[in-house]
Amino acid sequence: MQRHPNLVPLSHEHKSLLFVCRYLKKDAAPYEGYPLDAVSKMAYMVKVFQEIMVPHIQKEDYLFEQCRGHRADMDALLDELIAEHRIISGMYSALVDSADPVEAMDQLARSLEDHIRKEERVVFEKMQEELPEVIAALRFE
Template sequence: MKRHESLYPLSHHHHHALVMAVDMTKVGTDQQKYGYRDMLRQLIHFWETDGEQHFVDEETVLIPLYLAYGEEVDHDAVKRMLYEHAQIRGYVHQLRHSTRAMTEEMQALGQLLQDHIRFEERDLFPKAEEQVPEKYLYQANGQFKRDSYSGF
């Protein structure tokens, strides 16, 4: 899907999170690429370098612009995004602070991340791109944290 260039940093984060999410859903199965502890280390690293700030960027930059300039704001989509952000934060906290392997929770987080990313990329971002004036999208771009993997 073609994305407005101002949202490239967010989409780059999504790409890396999506790859990791697929691996998370396979933890504890015959298809696992990484064991639980290795996957947990990857999750924590991603969360600390990109994931947590990614949510802040969406919640404090992109969504306020969408709400301010959108003439037909999809409030249910915004609520869904915020709710899923809270769910994801909850899973990350739970996994980080557990003293035991939580394979089912890791798999559930992986599935939630996949669904969440696809929702934002296919539904929420196109609506914001369509309704927020381009000059404000470009201004927002300067406020997004760059992806630590690709530099975008």
């Protein structure tokens, strides 16, 4: 299903974040211009979380708020995603104190990747099918 124009910006951000997930994994292939040492990866991840992830989560929280209360099954999915946002944010916050930052970044990357794939493959599709009027009325500030 083609993405509704109001969801396209979030999907584009997801695409960027999926690259970050691949880069942060401990078995990441070399990417030109991206160092693979843990300190550099950590610095890159901090930048991405501050510049992309935090505003992205805020936009999704707004989206989820608009979609709540219409269908019980959708509300249950949204509750899962909101909980995952908290878990992923907590994993990010815990990195500075991690005894094994490479493993912690790998776990964060894998959790974020699973989360994004659920949003794209399940939730956004379901929103478009079941709540088209809500999606059409979205206005991100």
